Every structure is written in C-alpha cells, then in structure tokens.
Amino acid sequence: MSEAWWKEAIVYQVYPSSFKDTNKDGWGDIKGITSKLDYLQNLGIDVVWVSPMYKSPQADMGYDISDYKAIDPIYGTNDDLAHLQSELKKRGMKLMMDLVVNHTSDQHAWFLESRSSRLSRKRSWYIWKDPHRDEDGKPLPPNNWSQILGEANSAWTYDAGTDQYYLSLFTPEQPDLNWENADVRAAVHDVMKYWLEKGACGYRMDVINLISKDQRFPDAEPSLGPDKKYHPGGKYFVNGPRMHEYLQEIKHEVLEKYGAITVGEMPGVRDVDEIVRTVKSGTGELNMIFIFDIVDIDNVPGKVRMTLQDWSVKELRCIVDRWQRIMVERDGWNSVFCENHDNPRSVSRYTDDSDEYRTYGATLLALMQTTLNGTLYIYQGEELGMRNFPKSWDPLKDYKDIEAINFWKKSLDLYSDSPKELAKQRKVLERKARDHARTPMQWNAGTNAGFTDEGVEPWMRVNDDYQEVNAENQLSKEGEELSVWQFWQRGLANRKMHKDVFTYGDFETVGPQSEEVFAYVRTGTESGKWLIVLNFSGKEVDWPLPVGVKVEGWMAGNYTKGKPDKDLEMSIALRPWEGLLGKCVG
Numbered sequence: 341m342s343e344a345w346w347k348e349a350i351v352y353q354v355y356p357s358s359f360k361d362t363n364k365d366g367w368g369d370i371k372g373i374t375s376k377l378d379y380l381q382n383l384g385i386d387v388v389w390v391s392p393m394y395k396s397p398q399a400d401m402g403y404d405i406s407d408y409k410a411i412d413p414i415y416g417t418n419d420d421l422a423h424l425q426s427e428l429k430k431r432g433m434k435l436m437m438d439l440v441v442n443h444t445s446d447q448h449a450w451f452l453e454s455r456s457s458r459l460s461r462k463r464s465w466y467i468w469k470d471p472h473r474d475e476d477g478k479p480l481p482p483n484n485w486s487q488i489l490g491e492a493n494s495a496w497t498y499d500a501g502t503d504q505y506y507l508s509l510f511t512p513e514q515p516d517l518n519w520e521n522a523d524v525r526a527a528v529h530d531v532m533k534y535w536l537e538k539g540a541c542g543y544r545m546d547v548i549n550l551i552s553k554d555q556r557f558p559d560a561e562p563s564l565g566p567d568k569k570y571h572p573g574g575k576y577f578v579n580g581p582r583m584h585e586y587l588q589e590i591k592h593e594v595l596e597k598y599g600a601i602t603v604g605e606m607p608g609v610r611d612v613d614e615i616v617r618t619v620k621s622g623t624g625e626l627n628m629i630f631i632f633d634i635v636d637i638d639n640v641p642g643k644v645r646m647t648l649q650d651w652s653v654k655e656l657r658c659i660v661d662r663w664q665r666i667m668v669e670r671d672g673w674n675s676v677f678c679e680n681h682d683n684p685r686s687v688s689r690y691t692d693d694s695d696e697y698r699t700y701g702a703t704l705l706a707l708m709q710t711t712l713n714g715t716l717y718i719y720q721g722e723e724l725g726m727r728n729f730p731k732s733w734d735p736l737k738d739y740k741d742i743e744a745i746n747f748w749k750k751s752l753d754l755y756s757d758s759p760k761e762l763a764k765q766r767k768v769l770e771r772k773a774r775d776h777a778r779t780p781m782q783w784n785a786g787t788n789a790g791f792t793d794e795g796v797e798p799w800m801r802v803n804d805d806y807q808e809v810n811a812e813n814q815l816s817k818e819g820e821e822l823s824v825w826q827f828w829q830r831g832l833a834n835r836k837m838h839k840d841v842f843t844y845g846d847f848e849t850v851g852p853q854s855e856e857v858f859a860y861v862r863t864g865t866e867s868g869k870w871l872i873v874l875n876f877s878g879k880e881v882d883w884p885l886p887v888g889v890k891v892e893g894w895m896a897g898n899y900t901k902g903k904p905d906k907d908l909e910m911s912i913a914l915r916p917w918e919g920l921l922g923k924c925v926g
Contacts, residue, residue, distance in 0.1 A: 341844050346542070346601040346627055347673065348843050349386040350832055351436065351717045353544075355681045356393050356415055357401065357799060358780045359720055361792035366799045368780075368791070370416035374424045379811065381431045383723060383825070384832030387601070388428060389436035389544050391681055393421070397447050399513035400489070400742055401681075401778075403546065404445040408531040425539045434541035436601060441528045442547045443514040450527075451515050458502050467507035467518050469557065471498065481505055484559045485573030490746030491644050492753075494570050509550065509577070511742060519551045519586055532594045542601030545626070548587070549606035552580030563642060572644065578608040584617065587625035603675055603715070604629040612666060619672040628673045628715055633659045635683045638772075646747045648768045653876045656690075657849060657858045664713055664847040664860075674714025678705055679722045684776040688728035691917055692878050698725055698809075700917035703827040703898035704874055707919040710831035711842050711862060711872045718828070720781055724814055725824035728776040729803045735769060740800050744773040779803045784812040822901050830896070834921075840864035850886040857883045857914065861924065869924040870895075875914040884911045889924060896921040 360372025370393065380388060392402035395410040402412070411418050425435050444451055454462040471479035481496035488495070488510050496505040497512040507516040517524050532543065554576035564571050595602060606629045609615060615631065618624050637655060640647035667674045678686040687693045691701025702725030709716060733739070735748045751765035780802045783790030789806035792798055803809075814823035822830065835842045841864030851859045856877035863869045871889055875881055885891065890908075897904035897920045904920055906912050912920070 342621060343844065347715055348836070348839055349601070349715060350384055351387040351389050351715060352380055352385040353680060353717060353719045354388060354390045355720055355778060356390055358778050360781060360783070361796070361798070364793050364796050366792055366796050367414050370411070370420040370424050374427050377427055377431055377433070381433060383829055384836070385433065387434045387436050387541060390438065392438045392440055397445055397513065399445070400511055403440050404511070404514045405440055406445040406447040409534055422538070435539065436542050436544060437535050437540045438546060439532065439543040440546040441517065441531070442550045443508070443510060443516045446513045446515055455499055455502065455506070458504070464521050465518055465524050466515050467553070468504045469496070471503070471505055479503070483557050483573070484570050486570035487511065489743040490750070491564065491570065491572065492746070492750040495573065519582070520555070525586065525589060529590065529593050532590070536594070536598045536600060545602060545604045547607060548604045549579045549583055549609055550577050551586055552582040553577045554580060574608045579614055584625065587618070591625045602626045606630065607632055616666065616670045616672050621671045621673070624672070628675045630675050630677065631663055633663070634678060638689070646743070646768055646772055648771055653855060653858055654853055656876065660712065661849045667713065668847060674712070675717055676709050676712045676714040677717040677719070678709060679719035679777060681719070681777050682774050684772055685727045686722065687725050688776070691876070693727040697878065697917050698727060699824055700898055702824045704876070704917045704919040706824070706828050706831050707872065707898060707921060708874055710835045711870070711921065713843065713845065713847055716835070719777065723825050723828040724782060724809060724811055726782060726803065726809060727805070729779055731770045733801070738801050739773060739775045741774045741778065744769060744775055782806040782810040784810050820901055821899065827898060834896070838864060838867040841867045841870055850889055851883065856881045861889060869926055871922040871924050873912065873914070873920045873922070875916065875918045878916045880916065881914045882911045883914055885909065890926070891922040892925045894920055894922045
C-alpha cells in the first residue's frame with residue numbers, strides 16, 4: 341500500500357459559526373479559529389477543515405454561497421483567512437476548504453442573471469423547466485421530486501417572472517447548477533484554482549455525487565406512500581450518468597496540478613464498485629469519500645434521514661469489517677469518522693451519554709476511530725465528548741437548522757391531533773437533529789462556555805452541561821483516568837507512532853459474533869500485531885480471547901491512565917463501554 345501525507349493526516353473539522361467568537365457578535369469567526377491553533381496542534385491535528393465561510397445569506401448556514409471568492413463579513417475578511425493560513429504554516433499544519441458546487445445561493449450573481457430573463461446568457465447555468473398545469477392553469481412542478489431538507493416540499497421552485505421552475509434539491513434558496521454546461525464546469529475549476537493558489541491544501545466536496553442529473557427528469561417512485569405529493573428522486577441524480585466524467589475533468593484540470601487532498605461527500609451511494617471506482621489508487625477521481633453507513637445505521641432503510649430504528653453491534657461490526665477489507669483488497673482508501681456538522685453527537689447516538697458513562701462511551705469511540713485504516717476526521721467538540729442537548733429544549737425556539745424546522749413544521753401539520761404520533765416525531769428530532777452538532781464549542785465553565793463574551797447572546801444556545809464538559813477542565817484533568825481530550829491526544833500520538841499498523845496495516849475481525857463486543861486485529865510491517873476490543877454495551881461482559889490471538893500485554897484502555905490489569909489468557913472481564921488495546925505475540 342503506497343504512503344501519502346493525506347493518508348496519515350489527522351483532519352479536524354471546524355464549524356466556524358460555533359467555534360470561537362472574537363468580535364463579540366455571537367458568531368464564531370476566523371480570528372477565533374486562529375486563536376485556538378495551539379490547542380489543535382497540541383491535540384495532534386495536521387489539517388484544519390473549515391466548513392463554508394464564503395459570502396452567504398445563511399439560509400443553510402453557509403452552504404448557500406453568493407460569492408465563492410469572498411469571505412462572509414460575519415466570519416471576517418480574506419485577509420483574516422490569509423493570516424490563519426500563515427499561522428497554520430508556522431505550526432506545520434494545513435487548511436482544507438469546503439467546496440459547495442452542486443448549487444449556489446439564489447443571491448449569487450450567476451443566478452440573479454440567470455433568472456432575470458429566459459434569454460439571459462446564464463439561463464442555462466441552472467436547471468429551468470416549464471411547469472405542468474392543473475385544470476385551472478395553475479403551475480405545477482415538472483416532476484414529483486421532494487426537497488432533501490424538507491421532503492414535504494417540492495424540489496422545484498417556481499419563478500413567476502419567467503414562468504418556469506428551477507431545480508433546488510435542498511431549499512428554494514439553493515438553486516442547482518447545470519453541470520451539463522461546460523461554462524459552469526470551467527467556472528467551478530476557476531474557483532478551485534483560486535483557493536489552491538492561495539495555499540489551501542484541498543477540499544471537502546459537498547454532495548459532489550449529485551452534480552449529474554438524469555436529463556429526462558422522470559418522476560420518482562412513490563416511496564413515501566401514495567398519500568404524499570413528493571418523493572425522493574435520488575435514483576435520478578445520485579451518482580448520475582456523467583458524474584465520473586465531471587470528476588475526472590476536475591482531477592486532470594485542477595487537482596493533479598496541486599497534489600490536493602480531496603474527500604467527497606457522496607450520500608445515497610451503496611454500490612461498492614461505484615465507490616471503489618471513485619477512490620481507487622491511481623485511476624479514481626478523489627482520494628476518498630465519506631461512506632455514511634455508520635451515520636446512517638439508525639435510519640429506516642429506504643426512508644429519509646429523519647427517521648429512527650434500532651441498530652445492533654453486529655451491524656456495526658459488519659459495516660466496519662466490510663469497508664476496511666474492501667479498501668485493503670481493492671486498493672482504495674477510507675475516511676474514518678463518526679461525527680460531522682450534519683449528524684448528532686456520537687456519544688449520544690452510539691453509546692451512553694449519561695454523566696456516569698459519557699466519558700467511557702466517548703473514549704470507546706475514540707479508541708475505535710484511532711485504530712482503523714483510513715484518513716481520520718474529528719469534528720469539533722468530539723474530542724471533549726460533547727453530547728446532544730437536553731430533550732427539554734423547545735423545537736420552536738432552540739432549534740435553528742432548516743431541516744429540523746421543516747421536519748417539526750411537517751410533524752405539527754400532520755400529527756397535531758395525534759399526541760402519540762407527534763411524540764414519536766419529537767423523539768426523532770431529539771435524537772437526530774443536526775442542531776446537536778452545532779451548539780457553541782465549550783471552552784470553559786465561564787459565561788457562554790467561553791465561546792463568546794459575557795453579555796453577548798450566542799447565535800445558538802450553549803449546551804446546558806458546559807460547566808462540567810469543557811476543554812479547560814479536560815486539559816488539566818489529573819487522576820487515575822484520562823479525560824476524553826487526553827484520551828484522544830494519546831490515541832492520535834499512538835496512531836502516528838505506529839502508522840504502519842493503524843494507518844496502513846491489515847485488518848481482521850476476530851472473536852465470535854456478539855451482541856455486545858466488537859474486536860479486531862491490526863497488523864503492520866514493523867510494529868507487529870495489535871488487538872482492539874470494544875464493549876459496545878452498558879453491561880459487564882466476559883469476552884473469551886479468540887483462538888490464535890495471544891496477547892503479550894494490554895497497552896491502553898479507557899478506564900485507566902496506565903496499562904490495564906487484565907487477563908492475558910482465557911477471557912477478559914469488560915466493564916460497560918470499556919475498550920482495550922493490546923500488543924500481540926507474533
């Protein structure tokens with residue numbers, strides 16, 4: 341397996357509005373990121389990926405961009421970004437940008453010109469279609485595709501001025517670009533070169549597998565039921581007919597010339613051959629993609645994201661084993677992650693976020709992630725074990741995300757007369773809302789968790805637990821156990837020290853299929869064989885050591901700062917949410 345800097349890099353995602361506010365307006369800013377670079381360097385971070393900071397009306401928290409080459413004043417200036425890059429370079433760190441080019445803002449100059457007239461030179465830069473008509477001549481959408489961030493709504497938005505609909509898969513404020521137009525593709529290439537020339541090391545590429553649409557624009561199957569007007573149309577735009585052509589063009593016209601790191605956000609794709617084709621060494625278009633199987637594990641299959649089902653440790657084991665083996669055997673590359681800005685907090689989702697077990701749950705997940713093959717991504721606050729905010733928060737006041745707002749509005753419309761069903765929908769909101777990942781970063785136990793000054797109202801409410809769960813407490817923790825932050829720091833250092841094992845090594849699941857325990861062996865060319873044992877349950881479990889795996893010594897665990905005192909033969913007594921790292925013989 342070939343080595344590369346981007347394979348070994350530890351990437352930290354900053355959600356800028358919630359990271360650190362320095363100008364006292366309640367929004368995080370670029371200077372706030374710069375002020376915390378020593379914190380990130382000390383943790384073990386190599387690359388800082390910042391979610392969109394470009395000029396934007398903020399209809400979808402910056403993913404609706406109105407100027408790709410300008411920083412939004414709410415975050416600072418282009419000069420502030422240049423200073424951030426300079427400070428990163430001093431520390432041997434890099435900046436990764438967010439590329440959002442499936443759609444723009446409806447306030448972008450390209451779209452304003454496009455919608456001005458059917459004869460506009462940029463009319464074909466977006467996807468415009470004539471309406472259908474009802475019996476009274478009222479305009480209806482060209483097909484039945486539903487909006488991704490609100491499936492009760494159409495993915496098409498009517499423009500009365502020109503009597504046509506434009507495609508807006510996410511929200512009406514985010515019109516989709518028409519990638520069939522070569523001028524659009526050239527403009528995207530120009531944007532990418534602009535930031536790479538200014539020192540960015542690469543891109544996280546937002547919903548990049550949606551850029552090619554089936555040009556027939558057929559109706560979607562009625563998957564949400566016959567009583568619904570609109571349905572997910574992903575079959576006709578997820579990994580569309582010309583996607584690979586467009587990505588190859590980006591690779592040859594832009595990426596190869598800069599040696600850039602690339603990770604594609606590619607929701608909805610499950611086909612192994614398609615994924616490997618995208619990330620295969622040498623011939624693939626991208627270094628890696630985000631495979632969403634773990635963060636989709638509690639979604640109802642075939643339904644939208646805001647659904648909920650139980651999941652099992654066996655399913656988790658199967659997902660991890662599958663993708664670790666596929667990328668080793670087919671010369672591709674993984675991304676490793678459990679959190680991002682579009683998902684709830686991992687400690688609340690996959691383990692137990694109670695006061696008793698939050699630290700153990702968070703460190704269990706850290707042990708898993710720091711010992712898997714692929715480029716590792718950490719989301720802000722994950723290194724502290726930040727958890728979902730309380731169920732008592734008001735959906736109409738405390739939730740800010742457009743997806744959550746649309747979901748709750750739909751739920752109230754449909755189930756206002758059914759308290760039992762509305763309670764089920766409330767549970768989905770409390771468990772799955774993207775808002776959970778977007779609360780302000782918890783720096784200390786002071787007012788506003790140190791995110792902004794006293795007397796300033798943050799753009800979003802601070803989680804109630806900030807006096808206990810914060811960076812200052814965790815960096816200075818002493819005693820027999822490590823804090824979540826200290827555990828991550830140690831795990832990242834160990835990953836780098838033994839990169840032949842944990843970044844590039846072979847992977848094999850071991851032990852019996854279990855309802856509680858998931859275990860695997862990593863083997864490197866220099867550092868030998870290591871066993872990782874993860875108790876994904878709140879129960880005490882006796883786990884028999886697998887035949888053929890002989891542990892030389894337990895090197896780390898999440899219940900003690902030192903080496904765990906565990907049996908080296910027969911069976912291991914595991915406490916709730918306990919994880920162990922052992923060095924093996926041979």
